[in-house]
Amino acid sequence: MQLKDVGEFNFIRHIQNDTIHDSSTVITGIGDDCAVYRATDETDQLISTDTMVEGIHFSFRYMKPYDVGYRLMTANLSDIAAMGGTPRQIVLSVAAPEYVDTVILDEIYRGIKAQCARYHLNILGGDTVRTEGPMVWTVTIIGEVPTGTAIMRSGAQVGDIVGITNYVGYAATGLGALSYNLDGYAMTKVGHQRPDPQIELGQQLRQLGIHSMNDISDGLGSELNEIASASNVSIVIEEKAIPLHEETYELAKYLQTNPVDYALYGGEDFQLVFTAPKALIPKLESLSGITIIGEVISGPCHVQMVTPDKTIKTIEAKGYNHFHES
């Protein structure tokens, strides 16, 4: 069935089921001019918005519709994770051509709802409209942190260590393997198609008292430059400390590329990069999935990397920029 046969209103009614996963904060969900929810004096509210366009941010060639919804939510959840927050509410908007098969929309919603259920997140509203172009999905997410505790990218201090969560370059490896139609690469293909946000680690890092944090959506190079620039410090990392998955080494060997480039410039990993005082190292090491890759020094807001042969490279802020993609 096509969207034009169902109609906007009926489709919205259809997707209203299974939208409230934590009713304690919701006064009214979907169905009025606005939804109404309750915040408290003990929390600060976090807000972020992300848009995914068919053909630019996702392709049904490499991703199932379910995965598109799943990853759209991960991108939004990752922004909350990067502040050390707890996700609470979303609203979403979809512009879709009227000839689109509603099975595709249903599957995208199923991916969105799976992530919402997992994180007890409410879908409080939406807008479904017609377009004559490719599908455009926008999610706005609201989260919260205890008052005054949001972790900004501007908080890095000279002497901090630089840490990251899990693997980086992972999603880019999976996308590369899919693009070249390679067998194998089972882990990183899933990493591209169905990445997960680091909500729990983000909260644990906030509670430990780290100084600054970003999520790695645009590549480690770009995100480190963001922290250096916002905090007015320099960052130096060690190439061999960057945690790469064995599939990344395998792909780099096959394509004769430099494996660390997947981490620096790959994007869409939705891991976290942070800086923290050295005194936290023992506590950081007790968390699973944390690797220390460098430190914060004084200097002119740039990012440098020490290679295995001890040469120093400046890492540019180039990353995943959808207006400059080739």
Place this chain on the structure above:
Amino acid sequence: MQLKDVGEFNFIRHIQNDTIHDSSTVITGIGDDCAVYRATDETDQLISTDTMVEGIHFSFRYMKPYDVGYRLMTANLSDIAAMGGTPRQIVLSVAAPEYVDTVILDEIYRGIKAQCARYHLNILGGDTVRTEGPMVWTVTIIGEVPTGTAIMRSGAQVGDIVGITNYVGYAATGLGALSYNLDGYAMTKVGHQRPDPQIELGQQLRQLGIHSMNDISDGLGSELNEIASASNVSIVIEEKAIPLHEETYELAKYLQTNPVDYALYGGEDFQLVFTAPKALIPKLESLSGITIIGEVISGPCHVQMVTPDKTIKTIEAKGYNHFHES
């Protein structure tokens, strides 16, 4: 200059100026993974999202880019007005083709920012992405009301009067005049191109203690049916009580159409329709721009209209549905 020459990051930097109009609630605006704002125990939070697609919801044939931004904000502000709320924050997302002239984007932003400045609304974040289709603009708005006082569409009670603000059918008249390329119709053409939300009246009506409210974005017929259905009541209105502008009568005469149809099915007026206890009539009459057009009766959730010759018509919920437009 085209968007592809400027780049997403530079364009976002460029539009960050002049985004905070009430710093008292903002901890961090644009520039981190999330913005951070503060809500209080004394308020409930309102949230709504609206999307406008080039060629569907607006056309540069009838509207200047500035007006597109202005009206996008009005549509969002109107949702807050319909709850009796005060608008506080927005995030916005734009998907645009890379060949778009940045002057057009700048002008749309100028329209958005004008409404934000007028209502002391902060722009807390955004996403600018590339599309190969028409422009898609999405605004998510956050507002607030004193705890427990949001006016729902489900609150209508038998015995209530039905009231509306200012004129209805006004924007549709202007659009009609523009479509037929008619001279004159100066007031209603502006009503289509640059409509205003009824924030102050919405707040005044909430403070008076009205029972239910909707904004009239999809035509009076559709909105009255929404109230009747959500409140499980019937509504009866009097055709000759509906306040139509003289330009609506003029256009209807010229096109040999029924003037009241512009009000019932026209849409995009961003006026308010509400129900209130009869005891409030004197106070309602002291507000400027309020007209009483009918009453709430018991019955099977439908809307009827008494014509000047005393026949009774059932008013269908048909309105402005972008998936069913001809």
